[in-house]
Amino acid sequence: MQLLTAREVPLGGLRALMVRRTLPHRNRSFIGAWCFVDHYGPDRIAADGSGGMDVAPHPHTGLQTVSWLFEGEIEHRDSAGFHAFVRPQEVNLMTAGHGIAHSEVSTPATRVLHGVQLWVALPESARDGERTFEHYAAPGSPLPDDAGVAYVFLGHLHGVAESPVATHTPLLGAQLDLAPGARLTLALDPTYEHGILLDAGDVAITQAVPAGEAPTGGGGRTSHHELSFGDMACFDPGRNHxxxxxxxxxxxxxxxxxxxEEEIVMWWNFVGRSxxxxxxAREQWEAGSDRYGAVPGYAGPRPRIPAPALP
Known part of the structure; x- marks a missing residue:
């Protein structure tokens, strides 16, 4: 097990929201095609809207964004013409393809904002495709052993539930709500890498140590790890539970x-190959290229987020 601790970074420029970022990390770049994990909140929002999210139109290339909330409501607009809201147990998945622009704003009624913002790197076969958008409300599905409830928003969780949302590589994304006193044996696809992020409460992870990895070289024992808030435990392929x-x-x-397995270059809001x-991508955004299009209906304090200078 590899343990990643988050670093705090500002998100959104003018009205920056502080987020805890675990991917990309200096010790790990991916979990499958997941290449970016931001975890934020719970953040209190004043009645005048101060402290909320207002991310002006900005560009993306070569990736999918996955928005998932625990509390609050966010309004999404993009240059493909999609206007949608995301609420707890609902997922917004936006595919940038060759290029898209979008905005995200917490709604006036939101008093607490709490969730995750995730990115998926698109494979070569899809990274220059069309911009698209999907919204899905994930139903709660009981976990084995009366351990709680799962909300599977992408992919398939063995023996629990499957999401109909389309992805370009096999993926798993789910919220697990464990009940007090839960003991859950979670079935895993052994061909997958996995990551477990703790948002609230307490959890301990017990895993079998494969043969050859124990100090004696023999295996046949278990390891036990307790996670702290915001930690992410990562596992390479080979674990089936x-x-x-x-x-x-x-x-x-x-x-x-x-x-x-594809090598990428990720900088600011872009995923490329070189x-x-x-x-x-940066020059075209700054020039107002049709590659990204316009975001209709956004009424924030500035029309767009300019790209930073290249290092």
Whole structure:
């Protein structure tokens, strides 16, 4: 097990929202095709809207954005013409393809904002495709052993539920709500990498140590790890199950996917394959290129977020 701790970074420029970022990390770039994990809140929002989210139109290339909330409501607008809201247990999945622009704003009625913002790197076969958008309300599905409830928003969680949302590589994304006193043996796809992010409560992870990895070289034992708030435990392929226990209950995000073997260059809001890809994407955004289009209906304090200078 590899443990990643988050770093705090500002998101959104003028009215920056502080987020905890676990991917990309200096010790790990991917979990499957998941290449970006921001975890934020719970953040209180004043009646005048101060402290909320107002991310002006900005561009993306070569990726999918996945918005998932625990509390609050966010209004999404994009240059493909989609206007939608995301609420708890609902997912907004936006595919940038060759290029898209979008805005995200917490709604006036929102008093607490709490969730995750995730990115998926698109494979070569899809990274220059059309911009698209999907919205899906994930139903709660009971976990085995009366351990709680799962909301599967992408992919398939064995023996629990499956999401109909389309992805370009195999992926797993789910919220797990563990009941107090839960002991859950979670079935995993052994071809996947996995990550478990703790959002609330307490959880301990027990795993079998494969042969050859124990200090004696023999295997046949178990390891036990307790996570702290905001930690993400990561696992390479080869595990077919983990045991999760919680004394007081917990809320987790489970991510997975087969190793993403393509090399990428990720900078600011762009995923490309070379330095030249990134330079061109930035120049076209600054020039107002049709590659990204316009975001209709956004009425924030500034019309767009300018790209930072290249390092």
């Amino acid at each position: 983990l045991t999760l226990t919680s004394s007081g209950g917990a809320r987790l995000i489970l991510l997975g996917g087969p190793p993403f 330095h030249e890809d990134i330079v061109a």
